[in-house]
Amino acid sequence: MSIAPALKASIILSFIAALWIIPELGRSSFMEMDGSYRSPASVGPQKEVPKLENEAHATVSPLWPVKGERWIFRFERKVSAEFQGKSWLKLTLGGRASLEPTGEFADHRFFLIALELDRLQMVNEGVSTEKNEKRSFPFVRFDIDASGKLREMRWVSLTGEVKAPSEEDSDFVKDLVSQFLFFENRSRLGTAKSTLKVLAKTETNETLHKTVLKYENHPEFSNLESEHEWVSDTHRIQRIEGTENYSLAGATGSFDQKTSYRWVFNSSEKTESVVTDLNLGTVLKLEEDISSGKRDSERMAKRFDLKSFPTQWSALAALAPHDRLRLFGEVKNALDGGQSELVSVIVKSLDGNTSTSLEWRTGVGVLGASSNPVSAEALLNLYKNTNVEDAKLSILAAVTSGEGTPAPDWKRTLEAEVANEAGAIHDASLFALGSAIRKENDSERKKDLQTLLWSEVRNSNSDSSQLAALDAIGNSGSAEFYTYVKERFSSSNPSIRARAVSAVRFLASDLAQPIIDTARADPAVIVRKAAEWSKRFQEPATQ
Amino acid sequence: MSIFTRNFTLRVLTALVLSSSTFAGEFTEERTALGKTNGISYDLSPVTNPTDTPASDVKAGFTAALKAILFGKDRSVLEAQGSVTNLLEGETDFYWGGFRVWSTKPQFKDGSFVVSAGLPTVSMRAPIAGVPVGPVTLRVDAGVNAEAEIDLKLTPLLSIPIQFTSVRGELGPKVSASGFVEGYAKWLIIRAGVGAELELVRANAKIMGQVGFGGMPPVISYDGFINLVAGKIYAFADYFNVLVWKWTRAFEPIITDWKGKCIDLVPGGTPPGGVACP
Numbered sequence: 058m059s060i061a062p063a064l065k066a067s068i069i070l071s072f073i074a075a076l077w078i079i080p081e082l083g084r085s086s087f088m089e090m091d092g093s094y095r096s097p098a099s100v101g102p103q104k105e106v107p108k109l110e111n112e113a114h115a116t117v118s119p120l121w122p123v124k125g126e127r128w129i130f131r132f133e134r135k136v137s138a139e140f141q142g143k144s145w146l147k148l149t150l151g152g153r154a155s156l157e158p159t160g161e162f163a164d165h166r167f168f169l170i171a172l173e174l175d176r177l178q179m180v181n182e183g184v185s186t187e188k189n190e191k192r193s194f195p196f197v198r199f200d201i202d203a204s205g206k207l208r209e210m211r212w213v214s215l216t217g218e219v220k221a222p223s224e225e226d227s228d229f230v231k232d233l234v235s236q237f238l239f240f241e242n243r244s245r246l247g248t249a250k251s252t253l254k255v256l257a258k259t260e261t262n263e264t265l266h267k268t269v270l271k272y273e274n275h276p277e278f279s280n281l282e283s284e285h286e287w288v289s290d291t292h293r294i295q296r297i298e299g300t301e302n303y304s305l306a307g308a309t310g311s312f313d314q315k316t317s318y319r320w321v322f323n324s325s326e327k328t329e330s331v332v333t334d335l336n337l338g339t340v341l342k343l344e345e346d347i348s349s350g351k352r353d354s355e356r357m358a359k360r361f362d363l364k365s366f367p368t369q370w371s372a373l374a375a376l377a378p379h380d381r382l383r384l385f386g387e388v389k390n391a392l393d394g395g396q397s398e399l400v401s402v403i404v405k406s407l408d409g410n411t412s413t414s415l416e417w418r419t420g421v422g423v424l425g426a427s428s429n430p431v432s433a434e435a436l437l438n439l440y441k442n443t444n445v446e447d448a449k450l451s452i453l454a455a456v457t458s459g460e461g462t463p464a465p466d467w468k469r470t471l472e473a474e475v476a477n478e479a480g481a482i483h484d485a486s487l488f489a490l491g492s493a494i495r496k497e498n499d500s501e502r503k504k505d506l507q508t509l510l511w512s513e514v515r516n517s518n519s520d521s522s523q524l525a526a527l528d529a530i531g532n533s534g535s536a537e538f539y540t541y542v543k544e545r546f547s548s549s550n551p552s553i554r555a556r557a558v559s560a561v562r563f564l565a566s567d568l569a570q571p572i573i574d575t576a577r578a579d580p581a582v583i584v585r586k587a588a589e590w591s592k593r594f595q596e597p598a599t600q
Numbered sequence: 601m602s603i604f605t606r607n608f609t610l611r612v613l614t615a616l617v618l619s620s621s622t623f624a625g626e627f628t629e630e631r632t633a634l635g636k637t638n639g640i641s642y643d644l645s646p647v648t649n650p651t652d653t654p655a656s657d658v659k660a661g662f663t664a665a666l667k668a669i670l671f672g673k674d675r676s677v678l679e680a681q682g683s684v685t686n687l688l689e690g691e692t693d694f695y696w697g698g699f700r701v702w703s704t705k706p707q708f709k710d711g712s713f714v715v716s717a718g719l720p721t722v723s724m725r726a727p728i729a730g731v732p733v734g735p736v737t738l739r740v741d742a743g744v745n746a747e748a749e750i751d752l753k754l755t756p757l758l759s760i761p762i763q764f765t766s767v768r769g770e771l772g773p774k775v776s777a778s779g780f781v782e783g784y785a786k787w788l789i790i791r792a793g794v795g796a797e798l799e800l801v802r803a804n805a806k807i808m809g810q811v812g813f814g815g816m817p818p819v820i821s822y823d824g825f826i827n828l829v830a831g832k833i834y835a836f837a838d839y840f841n842v843l844v845w846k847w848t849r850a851f852e853p854i855i856t857d858w859k860g861k862c863i864d865l866v867p868g869g870t871p872p873g874g875v876a877c878p
Binding site (some may be wrong): 121136138141144145146148150177179181186188192211238246250277287303305306307309312314351355377378379381382383385386411412413414415416417419421423425426429450451452453454455457458459460480484488525528529531532551552562563582585588593594 | 622650651653657664666668672675676694697698699700701702703704705716717718719720721722723724725731732735736739745747749776777778780787788789790797799803815837840841843845850
């Protein structure tokens, strides 16, 4: 085994334990006597390390504990929150952490960490409560890959029993995991922009300092101070500590959260093979990569029980409209959250239903509304497998009005449909093509779709075909066609002018506003009405 | 193509075009939450042909328009129009969720143009600015989920002189729209969220009557019901209580709690609202 990955893994794991501070080992360098917080050591020679992520760091730190050895650490973690400058909540946790190897399999190396709290203090709005009783947590098992990165994490109860964690336990573990990632640009708070410096390095000791500059998915943070320090000798990590303070600006005042942690090596023990061969089971797998940047609301998306979902979904027509729309929203969110298994149930529910039935409208609607690619693919297959014009029109309407990105192969299908003579399917395909341009994220595919629409636009010679082309352009929200729209806006036909001003509704205001403003003074009422309608879409995305 | 062809040119003089704004049936309900307007506007009206409408564009028929306002954001959910041109051709025009979706020609069946259109349920999402919840401010997504089914029937009634030709028919949209508000965040020891149970509109209302190309004023009536804006918007903030090792509620403000407003429509007019909706 090469030393660098192992060292990195050791560093990472050590950082977990650095959640906690041990008061018995002396006052943390992060906390002043008055309980205020300051940054870790920022003195001494500093050498910039240019890149954090996935970089092998040559350190003096040793391996993980070897078989038969257990490392013991003391830890403490402090969190406080102030609102409008007044103390709102203070938490202090302290205890012991032990770390030992539990075996290897192929390129999997397993380590087990046990946490035991023996100090709990909370001050909530002036009321102080203290509990110094011992509180143990299930073992946390880490699966480390050959490169020293955390592959996954599972929990097992103290009795070896396999059980799912509660939400708050899971949060607790995620909090641990975020501390795991000292050499990666991510933490429990998301992807971070960080710098790493070598403060001191000798043959036997090394001190690293990390500063998190910004969390990309937390623009609401202000006054972020996130400093972390790692100290090792030739045997192991000796100390990891850090502070992370930030403010959340609110309408009625600032909410300031201050946190610190410290983990200090205490002792090592020789162990008999106490847990080495423990069957750890599949207790907890991280639900999602914490660096994925998913919104919390998406994480909160309800997941449906697959056993009861078919019954629930098949009864949607009997629901009151508001309840049906709520179910629609929940299923959409579940699909967006990755529960693709629902798609086959939804598709099956469409069998035998006409396009005007509630089952069809809700089912096709949710497939078109979801960002799940399996949903998008199912909608396309549904279209290919039907010859009923009303069903085709309904599916095209779902592709057009739905929030989901259409499956890539829609381009070929729409191309074939718009090549046919004018008619309902032709026009609906053109509208779907426009909408697909708006929703396509892949630049190459977007360009292909725009090229296809351009060919249709150029072939639009009659008033009716120009109206349809302008509608498709309007659906696209693409500035690519702006010149054409402007040209059509000077038409003598008020219907064409009206459709041209409608076509700028999704454009940026610097392009759309001049046309809308001109249209508001147009002599034709239908043009003025179209201007008002278009203006409605021009409101800023956020207020 | 209908049995009425372009050869059957029934042009209407622009000067005779009727402005039927006085017959417009717009049902609007707005409420304020967090200083922003929320509400719905639902319009069931005869097609209006403004006085400057070119003769070639004159139409007779009905329109349905639904717009939602959520936290000050004004969005078109539905724009539907079914009409007969003065060439006696049937036309429909559908915008759904802000997108043009159809230009289907109505079927001509037993002397009437008919359309029965089921629109796929749609979700329209828009982020809104921070919502204060206790000590923190949340970024929140809000939007509208909506479903609609539209039945249209238009029967041309030929008359002499030609400008007195009219169209008898009805437009019956079944429309429902619910607002959603989703916001959730966790910052180590505090978590907060905002949610909503917001029924913006539930309507099974029909506009019917006789509308002309200009020779006579429209005669219209309504039937059915429209229920507008009921529900609540709520919020919560929790802190993590290490002593009991679970989240504990710190704030639970109900931002708003609205009773719905029901408008019961009977043929021949719009009675006062306030009655219980089905």
